[in-house]
Amino acid sequence: MPQQVKGVIARSKDAPTELVTINVPDPGPGEAVVKVQACGVCFTDLHYVQGAIGDDFPYLLGHEAAGIVESVGEGVRDLEPGDYVILNWRAVCGTCRACRRGRPWYCFSTFNATQKMTLTDGTELSPALGIGAFIEKTLVAAGQCTKVDPAARPAAAGLLGCGVMAGLGAAINTGNVGRGDSVAVIGCGGVGSAAIAGSRLAGASKIIAIDLEDRKLETAKSLGATHTVNSTSVDPVEAMRELTGGFGPDVVIDAVGRPETWKQAFYGRDLAGTVVLVGVPTPQMTVELPLLDVFGRGGSLKSSWYGDCLPERDFPMLIDLYLQGRLPLDAFVTEEIGIDAVDAAFEKIRGGLVLRSVVVLDESAARPDAVEGQHA
Incomplete structure (x- = not known):
């Protein structure tokens, strides 16, 4: 009825x-x-x-x-x-x-x-x-x-329905972050923070959090960031290279979705490194790059849709990790x-x-x- x-x-x-x-x-x-x-x-x-x-x-x-x-x-x-x-x-x-x-x-x-x-x-x-x-x-x-397992608290579990899954998936599914990789995440809101947690879960050895606000960077550290960069006072591209032996991270995740942050990701990554765009741009935004730079830097330029997740595969697994204490969903x-x-x-x-x-x-x-x- x-x-x-x-x-x-x-x-x-x-x-x-x-x-x-x-x-x-x-x-x-x-x-x-x-x-x-x-x-x-x-x-x-x-x-x-x-x-x-x-x-x-x-x-x-x-x-x-x-x-x-x-x-x-x-x-x-x-x-x-x-x-x-x-x-x-x-x-x-x-x-x-x-x-x-x-x-x-x-x-x-x-x-x-x-x-x-x-x-x-x-x-x-x-x-x-x-x-x-x-x-x-x-x-x-x-x-x-x-x-999913009913032991999971609804307020935390429901966040996998969008933003947290988008960030976790950007790292694990789209970026294919693996053990020992270096990762940078630009933008440490909900999605970016989840990308940091996902990179940690995947075994990244170095996770660089980049944001404009120290408060967000402190939260990023609690979720697994090994280094933080406040881009109001430091060039994020130079900082990414300096923190990775002059090369740049293997994977850079843009959780902001603006032309300037995407370019930072593009030029900040290592040669043959991966850029993942998970922040959502507006229709008016455009990016212009020398085509030779696209060719010469190699690697992969990816967009992450919903963290490239398959809910029936990913949600139960991530809830199990949450219940094991390995994924801090409550922190979000x-x-x-x-x-x-x-x-x-x-x-x-x-x-x-x-x-x-x-x-x-x-x-x-x-x-x-x-x-x-x-x-x-």
Whole structure:
């Protein structure tokens, strides 16, 4: 039976978000309804509010979420009510050219729910990244639900749904960071910090964190950075070379996504080294380089989409590492907040004050020592 629940929408460009009543239909074929326990506040949600992703308002915001499957539709296999899941926005189709070539992490035809959630007047909502999880219960494609160990705390586990996975995957999957490699990460927000944690997990011997703020660099050190560079006072290219015997790191990850930071990555890496772009540029940004430099420096210039992850492969593995104490997902949860505090969380994102604010919708999932609105 269709349900009415509370959720957070952006009704128009740059307008304050609204907590409203939303109609959630019963799951149809291939769909599932998930009770959301926690959902991270990501920069992508702010981009939706700003109209930077599209103008298909109103948007149902939120996408970095973990929760419990409440019901499933016809034809759904390997998923049932009561399953603990992380939501993902890459529900692979299995039939597109990328999937047929054995590269499902590039799936070009990912699934979303067919039915629409609506406002009480019938207005259809556009769910952020096909998920929409600042809501008590959400409707998704069953393939967007990845089962993981229920011992994992929802506020931490849900972050694998987007930003943390993007950073970890940029290092491990796209950059192929291996034991003994040297790595530099430009930009130490949530995604860059995750790339540092991923590089450490992969066994990198030297991890250089580069940012404009000492506070972020201190956090980077706690997550595995062996060296830090404040680029307000030091040329980051020169610093990368100086810290690697004059050569430059094997892998440089640009978690900012601006022409100047990408050029720093390009010229700062070692010969035949790898550049990974995981920060998202705006449509207006361009880069101009001498083609001879592209040829002469060799190596690989890569973009990382969602950390080139395959959720069914990567999420359970990373949650196991978290539960073993080898992946510090809790360190990314700066604060736990209520569903009515999303706009305040956006202001903290703008100010670079948090790695992640996490909306907790199920109080039983909150960390016992978490205080709403304060650093956790």
